[in-house]
Amino acid sequence: MSLLSLKDQIRASTVCKAWREAAKSVTVVHKYQWFVSIPTWGNSIDLLDPLQGKKYTMNLPEKGVTDVSYSKDGWLLMRRSCFVQFFFFNPYSRELISLPDYELPYQAIAFSSAPTSETCTLVTLNPISEYIVAISTCYPGSAEWITTEFHCSLPFDLINIHSNLVFANDRFYCFTSGGVLFEFDPASRTLNHQAWDDVRFPEIHNNERSYLPKELYLMEQKGELILMYTYGIEKPMVYKLVSSKWEEMSSTLDGLTIFASLSCSETRKDVLGMKNSVYFPNYGLRNNKQCVSYSYDDARYYPGQPKRLWSVDSLWIDPPPFLR
Template identity: 25%
Template sequence: MINRQRHNISGFEGNGTECREWSDLPVNVLDVIAARLDALDQIYFRAVCKNWGQTRRFPVNKTLPWLLEHCWGFDENVYSVCSFHRPSANPSHVPYSKIEREEFKVLHGAAICASKFGWLLLQKSSLSFFYNPYTKSIIKLPDLNLSFNRTTFSSVPTSPDCFCFAIQSSKNDHRIYLSICHPGDREWSTLILDGFRRAVEDVVYSNGTFYCVFTRGALGAFRVADQHWSLLTNRKPIARALFQSRAHMVASNGELWLVCPSKGFEVFRFDWSVMTWVQANTLGSQALFLGCTSLSVSAEGETSGFAERIYYRYGIYSYCYSMETKQRCRCTLYPRDANGGTERVWIQPPEI
């Protein structure tokens, strides 16, 4: 875009002022503009112009998750409403998405079970489907006649190597049900195994294997390639009763982390050399975000201030727990829950 008008120093049309493109704005002017934007708004700022995107004066981080609010509505049609909160010191800006689909008449009321790669996995009774709130795409999965406890998926649902995995296990049943399928399959493949009357706490995917953690930290592994199940630990690897509420497992760079909420947080890292959980006093250069699907975020460079912290939702607020101080504080990067009845999950931001 070119400024067609020419002005002299007095503000009147003159004959000596040079036309300049917006892309050639001085760097100090770009700095002033960028300073008024939060880190993720700068993604859009850089995307406007090639020259702006190449400047190094305002680095952009695209790893911090957004907070998604999801709810169902019903008038003459059933619709899904998603609000996206980007992390900001002033988290009032909310991109908004509303979609009406014929399929939602059946799926109305489905709950979010997993959130990865910008996709949501929702489930209602025996029905389950993928939903991308950015592109408004829907991918249906075959019916599964099990009330599974935890579920996740391995990769982007549109990729040929995506697997969906569901597990059902409880303290009232000595059996474990493992189900797996590809998007596009006509049915799930289900294995019924001998269990140990233990509730499944969480499930993650890493390097070709789905890992399932149970009460007291028992860790099982389901290898996709040959559909082999094994118990990696004994049945009570963590002696103390730390599982007062749901424990969260996070896969990060080949490591498995287990976070047990208690008065604060007890954190464990899986030690592959001795095949058991060991207590961890540090997270290293990462931050953990706990939710229906928990994730790790690198905390180096421009995100170094997030290191050694655990972010989570409780009640209507977001909180941050410091591994260094063992204290929690309210996280002001994400807004309070102003609308009751909505589901709130972490979601990875869209690619620009």
């Protein structure tokens, strides 16, 4: 079964119960993220399997005129064109879960788990000044958002935090371009922070200011925080937080696959055909079904030399349930 293409695996799984169980064992092992492009206008979205290079278009009348803000566990956090109405949307089941209006500005937003779980928490970050940040929380079924202002002893950068809000170990984390990790506990509504002088953005390697396009990504892998810097088409630099110290990962990424985007980033381990690579939510060339990626095994980008590594209306999502 593992030698079949994904499409043939699906067909084989319908033969009988035993074959279905065999197909499940293969697809679970090879589970990885899919690329999803969600234009603001129109009722359709595009799904792309980055490994198979196959593209699917879904017509979703429920979508309307919206922006996508975050993705996790197969759910999308959407925002309507009025900019104050958020809702959860599952493009596969077409289930929609409304949220109370949110009228405050924000620079980063994330949720902890699927909105159907009892532990789902939404968080927004809004730096008011260099040393003051407003954090708002909400839960599915809540009547309103709760906002608290925190005064920090370390500066909270006003840039490059859009892709750096992540949930791990019952807390939300944000890493700023100044090398500060902020930790927010939604249960106690407390905020802590710690700085690292040796991991700064973006001049950490040569202490010189660079004019290359640069991005900062924070993600988690089974409770461990992973940090990645990108500089134009240079090799992405990846670090892991180990015992309160950021350590640069080996040149092979230890079998890790990173799915990076401006909204949120995910990691997977030991995915056949995708190990030791970073995938970005962007096509390499016009009408090309291959996503831009960087291979640490080959020390190069595919395909070609991309002009940029991100796309505003694109991110990653769990594959359709029938493929898991």
